[in-house]
Amino acid sequence: MITDEFLVLAKDHKQAIWESTHSFPIPRSKQTSEPWTASFYSGRKNRSSHAREKFRAWEDRVFELIRRTGCCDLDILLDPAFRRFPQQFEEATWFPGLEALAEGRPAPKSLKAALRDCDRASAWRNHYRMNPDSHPALKIRRLRLKFTLSRCLGCLSWIQLL
DSSP states (O other): OHHHHHHHHHHHTHHHHHHHHSBOOOOHHHHHHOHHHHHHHHHHHHHHHHHHHHHHHHHHHHHHHHHHHOSSOGGGGGSTTOOOOOOGGGOOBOOTTHHHHHTTOOOOSSHHHHHHHHHHHOGGGGTTSSOGGGOGGGGSGGGTTTOOHHHHHHHHHHHHTO
C-alpha cells in the first residue's frame, strides 16, 4: 500500500520532482513577452505545488503508521531508499554546462551529457540514486549499518499488511 502509493506518486509527479532540483530561471520580461514561457512558468509552479501537497499527505500517512504500529523508528526516513520531495528553498539554479564551466572544461555536447555531469557533481539532485553510498545519512555512525534495502522493504511490507 505505502510503497505502491509512493511509486504512483513518483511516476505521476516526476516532471515536478526534476524541475524542483533543476531550476531554470525565466526572466519576468520573457514571461510577459512570450506565451510559451509564461505557460511553462505557471505550469511549473502549479506542478510543484500539487506534487508537494501530494507528497506531504503521503508522508503524513507514513508517519502515522510508523507511530501507531511501532514497527520501526523514524530513522527510516533517513534511509537512502526513502526519497522525499525537495523543499522550495533547496532549489538551485542550474543550466546545461554549469558543472563544466565551474571546472574549466568545455560545455557538454548534449543535454544528456550535461545531466550526467550534474548528477555526478550534485548527487542530491537525483536523491543519491546513482551513488547511494554517498548519502549523508550514511555518515551518521548509528545509521551506517542500520539500513539495508531488504530491511527497509521488509518494514514497509509489514506496514502494508496492516
